[in-house]
Amino acid sequence: xxxxxxxxxxxxxxxxxxxxxxxxxxxxxxxxxxxxxxxxxxxxxxxxxxxxxxxxxxxxxxxxxxxxxxxxxxxxxxxxxxxxxxxxxxxxxxxxxxxxxxxxxxxxxxxxxxxxxxxxxxxxxxxxxxxxxxxxxxxxxxxxxxxxxxxxxxxxxxxxxxxxxxxxxxxxxxxxxxxxxxxxxxxxxxxxxxxxxxxxxxxxxxxxxxxxxxxxxxxxxxxxxxxxxxxxxxxxxxxxxxxxxxxxxxxxx
Amino acid sequence: xxxxxxxxxxxxxxxxxxxxxxxxxxxxxxxxxxxxxxxxxxxxxxxxxxxxxxxxxxxxxxxxxxxxxxxxxxxxxxxxxxxxxxxxxxxxxxxxxxxxxxxxxxxxxxxxxxxxxxxxxxxxxxxxxxxxxxxxxxxxxxxxxxxxxxxxxxxxxxxxxxxxxxxxxxxxxxxxxxxxxxxxxxxxxxxxxxxxxxxxxxxxxxxxxxxxxxxxxxxxxxxxxxxxxxxxxxxxxxxxxxxxxxxxxxxxxxxxxxxxxxxxxxxxxxxxxxxxxxxxxxxxxxxxxxxxxxxxxxxxxxxxxxxxxxxxxxxxxxxxxxxxxxxxxxxxxxxxxxxxxxxxxxxxxxxxxxxxxxxxxxxxxxxxxxxxxxxxxxxxxxxxxxxxxxxxxxxxxxxxxxxxxxxx
Numbered sequence: 120x121x122x123x124x125x126x127x128x129x130x131x132x133x134x135x136x137x138x139x140x141x142x143x144x145x146x147x148x149x150x151x152x153x154x155x156x157x158x159x160x161x162x163x164x165x166x167x168x169x170x171x172x173x174x175x176x177x178x179x180x181x182x183x184x185x186x187x188x189x190x191x192x193x194x195x196x197x198x199x200x201x202x203x204x205x206x207x208x209x210x211x212x213x214x215x216x217x218x219x220x221x222x223x224x225x226x227x228x229x230x231x232x233x234x235x236x237x238x239x240x241x242x243x244x245x246x247x248x249x250x251x252x253x254x255x256x257x258x259x260x261x262x263x264x265x266x267x268x269x270x271x272x273x274x275x276x277x278x279x280x281x282x283x284x285x286x287x288x289x290x291x292x293x294x295x296x297x298x299x300x301x302x303x304x305x306x307x308x309x310x311x312x313x314x315x316x317x318x319x320x321x322x323x324x325x326x327x328x329x330x331x332x333x334x335x336x337x338x339x340x341x342x343x344x345x346x347x348x349x350x351x352x353x354x355x356x357x358x359x360x361x362x363x364x365x366x367x368x369x370x371x372x
Numbered sequence: 373x374x375x376x377x378x379x380x381x382x383x384x385x386x387x388x389x390x391x392x393x394x395x396x397x398x399x400x401x402x403x404x405x406x407x408x409x410x411x412x413x414x415x416x417x418x419x420x421x422x423x424x425x426x427x428x429x430x431x432x433x434x435x436x437x438x439x440x441x442x443x444x445x446x447x448x449x450x451x452x453x454x455x456x457x458x459x460x461x462x463x464x465x466x467x468x469x470x471x472x473x474x475x476x477x478x479x480x481x482x483x484x485x486x487x488x489x490x491x492x493x494x495x496x497x498x499x500x501x502x503x504x505x506x507x508x509x510x511x512x513x514x515x516x517x518x519x520x521x522x523x524x525x526x527x528x529x530x531x532x533x534x535x536x537x538x539x540x541x542x543x544x545x546x547x548x549x550x551x552x553x554x555x556x557x558x559x560x561x562x563x564x565x566x567x568x569x570x571x572x573x574x575x576x577x578x579x580x581x582x583x584x585x586x587x588x589x590x591x592x593x594x595x596x597x598x599x600x601x602x603x604x605x606x607x608x609x610x611x612x613x614x615x616x617x618x619x620x621x622x623x624x625x626x627x628x629x630x631x632x633x634x635x636x637x638x639x640x641x642x643x644x645x646x647x648x649x650x651x652x653x654x655x656x657x658x659x660x661x662x663x664x665x666x667x668x669x670x671x672x673x674x675x676x677x678x679x680x681x682x683x684x685x686x687x688x689x690x691x692x693x694x695x696x697x698x699x700x701x702x703x704x705x706x707x708x709x710x711x712x713x714x715x716x717x718x719x720x721x722x723x724x725x726x727x728x729x730x731x732x733x734x735x736x737x738x739x740x741x742x743x744x745x746x747x748x749x750x751x752x753x754x755x756x757x758x759x760x761x762x763x764x765x766x767x768x769x770x771x772x773x774x775x776x777x778x779x780x
Contacts, residue, residue: 246387293390296552
C-alpha cells in the first residue's frame with residue numbers, strides 16, 4: 120500500500136516531494152517529458168490530473184491547463200493510456216487527481232478497476248466529500264487503491280477525525296483558504312493548523328497549495344511528511360520550458 | 373452535515389472541504405430563519421415596501437380572444453423592483469446575510485438580472501458586492517453592467533471556459549473559497565449544493581402562494597396548466613410550488629436555441645444531449661459529453677443559457693409531476709412580438725419561452741380552462757438584445773448615430 124511506501128521513503132528522506140501535472144498540457148508528448156524530468160529529479164510520488172471543464176477548486180494556472188488540454192483533444196481514454204504508460208515505465212507511485220464527474224460518467228466501479236489494472240495507486244477527488252462518496256470508497260477498497268482525503272484550515276478537529284476514518288495512504292492538507300496557485304504565508308498559524316492535522320490522524324501528512332521553493336520546504340520539514348508542488352512547476356514550464364522543470368525540482372531539497 | 377438535500381438521487385452537496393464549514397453555517401442560519409415566523413413576515417414586508425409584492429395577476433383578454441381557447445393569465449414578476457423574480461431570492465438571502473453577520477456578497481449573473489438585483493440589495497443593506505459575469509454576457513447585457521457599477525458593485529468579466537453563466541458560477545465559487553469568513557455567495561437559482569435549491573425555492577415560493585390566492589379570488593377555481601421558463605429553474609420552482617398539491621399540470625419550458633437537433637440549445641430535460649452528472653456541487657441532468665465534460669450551450673436568452681438545472685426539477689420530471697418542453701429562439705421572438713402588440717406587456721426573452729408553449733396549447737383547451745404564464749421578468753431592459761432579435765433597422769441606425777456622437 121501507498122502508506123508503507125511512504126514510510127519506507129521517510130526512513131531515507133526528511134521530507135518527500137509530490138508533484139502534479141495536468142495530463143495533456145501542453146501536449147501528451149510534453150507531459151511525458153515532464154514526468155520523466157520529475158522522476159529523474161527525485162520526486163517521490165506524482166498526481167496526474169485528468170482535465171475537467173469545471174475545475175472549481177483550481178486557480179487560474181491549473182484552470183487554464185485543464186482547458187488547454189481539453190481544447191487540444193484530451194479524453195479520459197487518452198489519460199488512462201498515458202497514466203498506464205508512465206506507471207509501467209517509472210517506479211514511483213502515481214495518483215489520479217480529478218473531479219467526481221469524470222469518475223461518475225465513466226462508472227466509478229469501471230474507473231477504479233481500470234486504475235488498478237493500469238498500475239495507479241490512489242486518487243484525489245476534491246469535490247467528493249466522504250458523505251457523498253460511499254460508492255467510490257467501496258470501489259477503491261475493492262481494487263486496493265487509496266482514496267486520499269483532504270483537510271483544510273476550516274475543518275474542525277471533530278471533522279478531521281471523521282475524514283481520517285476514510286483516508287488511506289496519506290492526508291492532503293490544504294495550506295489555506297482559496298484555490299490552487301495563490302500565495303501562502305508559511306507562518307505560526309500554519310504550524311498550529313498542522314499540529315491539529317497531526318493530532319487527528321496517524322496517516323502521513325502532505326501539505327499543498329502555495330508551496331513554491333526550498334525555503335517553503337525547509338519550513339515544512341518535521342511538520343509534514345510530504346510537500347506538494349502543484350502550480351509552481353506549471354509556471355516554471357510555461358515561463359522557461361520543459362527543460363527547466365528538472366532543475367527546479369532538484370533545487371527544492 | 374446531516375440533511376444533504378437529496379431529491380430522489382438528485383441534488384446533494386459535492387463540496388470542496390474548505391467550504392464544508394461555511395455550508396454548515398448557512399444551513400443552520402437558513403433552518404433557524406425558516407422556523408421563525410417573524411422571518412417570513414420580515415421578508416414579506418420588505419417585498420411589499422421595497423419591491424411590488426404582491427405582483428398582479430393580469431388577465432390577458434386579447435391573447436385569450438386571439439387563440440380562442442383557454443383563458444390566459446399572466447403572473448407579473450416583471451413588476452418586481454429591478455424587473456424580475458430575482459429580487460425575491462436576493463432580498464431573502466440578504467436578510468439571511470444580516471443574520472449571519474457577513475458584510476460582503478458575491479453573485480454570478482447570466483442575463484444580468486440576478487446581478488442587478490444583488491447589487492441593489494447590497495446597496496440597500498450596506499454590503500460590499502462583487503458580481504461575476506461571463507464575458508459573452510457582459511457584451512450582450514451591457515446596460516445591466518452599467519447599473520451594477522452605478523449601484524456600487526464590482527463587475528468581473530469572466531474570460532475562462534465558455535464565458536457564460538456556468539463559468540461565472542465557477543468564478544464565484546473560487547472567490548467564495550478564499551473569502552467565506554465575511555462573504556456570502558448569493559446563488560441566483562435553485563441549483564448548486566444543498567441548501568441552495570431548497571432555499572432559493574423557499575424564497576421564490578412567494579410567487580406561487582400569491583398566484584394561487586389570486587386565481588381563486590378572481591376565478592374561484594384552479595388553472596388547468598401553469599407555464600414557466602426554465603434556466604436554473606428558480607422562477608419555475610417559485611410558481612409551481614403554489615400548485616404542487618393541486619390537480620394542475622405544470623409545464624417547464626427550456627431554451628431550444630436553434631433547435632434540439634442542432635446541438636445549439638440549453639435543454640437539459642427534453643434533449644438527448646443531457647445526462648446525469650455532478651458539477652458545481654450538485655447532481656442533476658447536465659449537457660455534457662460521454663467523458664463528463666460540459667458542452668457549450670446556446671440560447672437567445674442569456675438567463676436560460678446554462679448546462680445544469682435544478683435538482684428538484686430533475687426529480688419532478690422523472691416523477692412525471694412536471695412536463696418539460698423546449699422553445700426555439702425563433703418561436704420566442706414571435707411570441708414576444710405578439711404579446712407586446714396584443715397586451716402591451718413586454719416579457720423578457722427568458723419569460724417569452726413560457727409564452728411560446730402556452731400559445732401552442734391554449735387553442736386546444738376549452739374556454740373554461742385557465743392557464744397561468746409566469747412572466748418572470750421584463751424585456752424592456754433587454755432593449756439591445758431584443759432590438760437585435762427583431763433586427764430593427766431604425767434602432768441600428770440610432771445606435772450608429774449615437775456611436776458617431778461619442779467619436780466626434
